[in-house]
Amino acid sequence: xxxxxxxxxxxxxxxxxxxxxxxxxxxxxxxxxxxxxxxxxxxxxxxxxxxxxxxxxxxxxxxxxxxxxxxxxxxxxxxxxxxxxxxxxxxxxxxxxxxxxxxxxxxxxxxxxxxxxxxxxxxxxxxxxxxxxxxxxxxxxxxxxxxxxxxxxxxxxxxxxxxxxxxxxxxxxxxxxxxxxxxxxxxx
Amino acid sequence: xxxxxxxxxxxxxxxxxxxxxxxxxxxxxxxxxxxxxxxxxxxxxxxxxxxxxxxxxxxxxxxxxxxxxxxxxxxxxxxxxxxxxxxxxxxxxxxxxxxxxxxxxxxxxxxxxxxxxxxxxxxxxxxxxxxxxxxxxxxxxxxxxxxxxxxxxxxxxxxxxxxxxxxxxxxxxxxxxxxxxxxxxxxx
DNA sequence: GTCTATAAGCAGATAGAC
DNA sequence: GTCTATCTGCTTATAGAC
Numbered sequence: 001x002x003x004x005x006x007x008x009x010x011x012x013x014x015x016x017x018x019x020x021x022x023x024x025x026x027x028x029x030x031x032x033x034x035x036x037x038x039x040x041x042x043x044x045x046x047x048x049x050x051x052x053x054x055x056x057x058x059x060x061x062x063x064x065x066x067x068x069x070x071x072x073x074x075x076x077x078x079x080x081x082x083x084x085x086x087x088x089x090x091x092x093x094x095x096x097x098x099x100x101x102x103x104x105x106x107x108x109x110x111x112x113x114x115x116x117x118x119x120x121x122x123x124x125x126x127x128x129x130x131x132x133x134x135x136x137x138x139x140x141x142x143x144x145x146x147x148x149x150x151x152x153x154x155x156x157x158x159x160x161x162x163x164x165x166x167x168x169x170x171x172x173x174x175x176x177x178x179x180x181x182x183x184x185x186x187x188x
Numbered sequence: 189x190x191x192x193x194x195x196x197x198x199x200x201x202x203x204x205x206x207x208x209x210x211x212x213x214x215x216x217x218x219x220x221x222x223x224x225x226x227x228x229x230x231x232x233x234x235x236x237x238x239x240x241x242x243x244x245x246x247x248x249x250x251x252x253x254x255x256x257x258x259x260x261x262x263x264x265x266x267x268x269x270x271x272x273x274x275x276x277x278x279x280x281x282x283x284x285x286x287x288x289x290x291x292x293x294x295x296x297x298x299x300x301x302x303x304x305x306x307x308x309x310x311x312x313x314x315x316x317x318x319x320x321x322x323x324x325x326x327x328x329x330x331x332x333x334x335x336x337x338x339x340x341x342x343x344x345x346x347x348x349x350x351x352x353x354x355x356x357x358x359x360x361x362x363x364x365x366x367x368x369x370x371x372x373x374x375x376x
Numbered sequence: 377g378t379c380t381a382t383a384a385g386c387a388g389a390t391a392g393a394c
Numbered sequence: 395g396t397c398t399a400t401c402t403g404c405t406t407a408t409a410g411a412c
Contacts, residue, residue: 005378025213026299029406041408042378050407101297108352109289110211110298120353147362150350154363155339158346162338164296165308174335175342193396217388229390230396238389 011036011046012061019058020101024112027051052115059103059119066127069094074130080138080184087134088176091156098163098172105157128153131183138184152179199224199234200249207246208289212300215239240303247291247307254315257282262318268326268372275322276364279344286351286360293345316341319371326372340367 018035019027029051033040047053069090074083095102104123107116128149135145159175162168206223207215217239221228235241257278262271283290292311295304316337323333347363350356 023211023213023298025211028404030404039379040406041380044407045377104353105293105349106297108349109294111214113352117355121355124350124353150359150362151343151366154346154350154359155342156346157349158342158344161293161296161345161349162312162342164301165292165312167305167309171338171342174338178339216386218386227397228388229398232389233395 006037008046009061011038012057015054015058016061016065016103019055019106020062020103023101023106023110024051024055024115025110027055055107055112056116056119059107059116059123062103063119063123063126065094066123071126071130074134080134083134083137084180084184087131088180091176092173095156095160095172098160098169101164102157102160105161124153135183140184140187144187148183152183155179194225196234197249199226200245203242203246204249204253204291207243207294208250208291211289211294211298212239212243212303213298215243243295243300244304244307247295247304247311250291251307251311253282254311259314259318262322268322271322271325272368272371275319276368279364280361283344283348283360286348286357289352290345290348293349312341323371328372328375332375336371340371343367 014036015032018032021027022031029040029043032051032054033043036043038046043054044050047057049056070087073086073090076083076086078086092098094100104120106112107120128146131149131152132142132145135148136142140148155175155178156172159172163170163172202224203220206220209215210219217228217231220239220242221231224231226234231242232238235245237244258275261274261278264271264274266274280286282288292308294300295308316334319337319340320330320333323336324330328336343363343366344360347360351358351360
């Protein structure tokens with residue numbers, strides 16, 4: 001039996017790119033074949049659960065990237081401001097400065113709504129939790145920190161939508177700036 | 189020739205409901221037939237441009253509702269705070285308190301991305317413009333008002349996404365509260 | 377583990393009678 | 395303006411050789 005042409009991780013990476021571009025419903029298996037360079041049967045060999053399992057793998061892969069680029073910096077060493085600044089860089093990179101969509105949004109709406117509820121909710125909770133943690137470490141009371149973290153995640157999601165809707169990626173950058181201004185500011 | 193069974197406005201209303209539920213890609217013409225109560229050929233008689241024209245009509249209908257429920261109150265009589273409060277009620281109603289999706293998001297992502305760019309951009313611009321106007325009328329400088337209005341629209345969009353993603357509609361209500369707190373507040 | 381070939385069904389869209 | 399019937403092509407998914 002031949003060796004795999006590309007690693008499963010590389011397959012997941014390419015699936016992620018495709019799903020972020022087309023969404024769940026509009027991503028046909030034919031397109032996913034093209035994106036991965038695998039023929040139909042090979043893709044189904046990797047993911048016997050079909051398109052749904054492919055999407056799950058893509059979401060898991062995106063989750064790992066978010067963990068590395070955003071969650072880890074948020075929970076790492078340094079002052080809260082430094083940690084937040086590194087996470088903002090990670091967000092900008094992960095979302096390609098506002099030009100790449102988020103699977104959380106894509107998998108929460110349309111035909112995919114509900115299909116990936118558990119994974120999607122988990123990813124939102126983890127990001128909001130890490131953001132709240134930074135705020136708490138900066139001296140913000142826990143309830144305020146949780147509220148601000150939720151607001152920050154909403155601003156990221158909303159900024160991405162508006163960037164797509166208007167074709168102006170700068171909107172996303174401004175959303176990130178607002179988070180940087182508000183998340184850690186002293187209460188009073 | 190028989191009289192139409194339902195008005196074109198009623199057809200648009202039902203199409204809007206269907207597209208908000210399923211999105212563009214996952215909404216099949218068969219589902220749109222069921223939603224409107226019309227058979228295939230009748231629907232194509234109303235909209236010779238096919239599914240794309242149906243979606244355009246749905247978006248236009250949603251735009252009229254947004255105008256009535258949100259834009260008009262924002263630009264109407266009363267103090268800025270009163271106008272914003274009425275618009276917040278309109279937002280809550282239009283989005284069913286966070287349980288109904290927004291066509292701006294659905295038509296900006298996935299397979300529909302770009303298809304309705306002009307209409308979508310227009311609807312975002314109109315809402316942001318009306319929000320900025322209220323802030324200006326409350327004494328906020330124009331550049332700050334524009335920034336806050338953009339932030340408000342992003343918070344609405346993000347709040348809707350997170351409400352769907354987590355199954356917790358309260359997130360959307362909290363997003364509205366943050367807008368009420370921030371949009372008109374004195375600069376300093 | 378990759379491949380070619382195909383199954384079975386649904387997609388969007390249309391023809392033409394009434 | 396509504397209807398039944400249909401067309402073409404693409405959809406997801408599988409079978410089975412190598």
